[in-house]
Amino acid sequence: MENNRKAEAEKIVKEMNEDKDLLFAENLIRDNKIEFEYEDKKYRIRLLTIAEKNELERLRTKKFGQLIQDKDILFEKDLIKVLKERGIDVDAINDEIKKLDAEEISLQVKLGESISKNEGEIILKSYKEQIEELRKRKAMLNTQKTLLLRFSFENQLLNYVSMVITYLSLDELKDGTWQRMFSTLEDFENYDNGNLINKAAIYSMTLQYI
């Protein structure tokens, strides 16, 4: 009796979580804006206007000019060479990722064929487990690669661009109207609430880059 009640309660919690998940997803796709709350205030992320896209391009070009003059910042290919001299082979990591990718696709096609032939659950599960294992290995290698190359010229420019997109696309609700939260990039860079900016950054990438 007690076990039944527990199972029933778990089922209800699971269903509630699923509903919450669907509601969250619906909020992301309803239109080309994402509204969210943070510390009882309302914010939204929206697509950039043409003027803002031009502003983004201007800031990107300016940053490119700054980064290219800094001799301490290496291009990805040069950073890979330096790392190789120190015994870290990024090319080998890349090759391994490509190999795992090919293996995964081949297994997926086999699994797909098994599904089309309605083969038994044991066969399907075996393929699924092999794919999961490959994905885990690939995720580890990708993380390793990202950490090694995070200071490259290309990554620094990319991070800067995503920061500027967040700065340009974040609005707050003030007196019933939506207004740009930051009027200058300097204000944005000096803003001290990192959690709000991180949340906004995730949503701005979801809208424009995913």
Place this chain on the structure above:
Amino acid sequence: MNIYQSIANLAKSTKYQNLFLAAKEINGVNLFNNNLDFSKIQELFLCYLYNFDIINKDIITDKISKHVLDDEIYWESYMLWRKDFKYKKGKQQDSKSNLHLVTSKKINFPKKV
């Protein structure tokens, strides 16, 4: 929370699959509040809707079991195989239908009578 997974779950929900079908058939039924300037996540959602529509049709026609929808790896793999299979099938048909274009070096023209 995994955004991709949430969007996929929403796309395969009965509500959105019905809405997708209705939007294709009935003028004025819209999936989103905006009809232009789709965000990347909306584009991805449309792609998922389309894929689940295909999978649902294959389930209804008993080509596959409905359990394919239970796991992301299953439905992803099935769609990948389906595309690969159709591509190979299309290539085979192309090569068969192009047979009449294959020329031989020796052409036997009919003799003049």
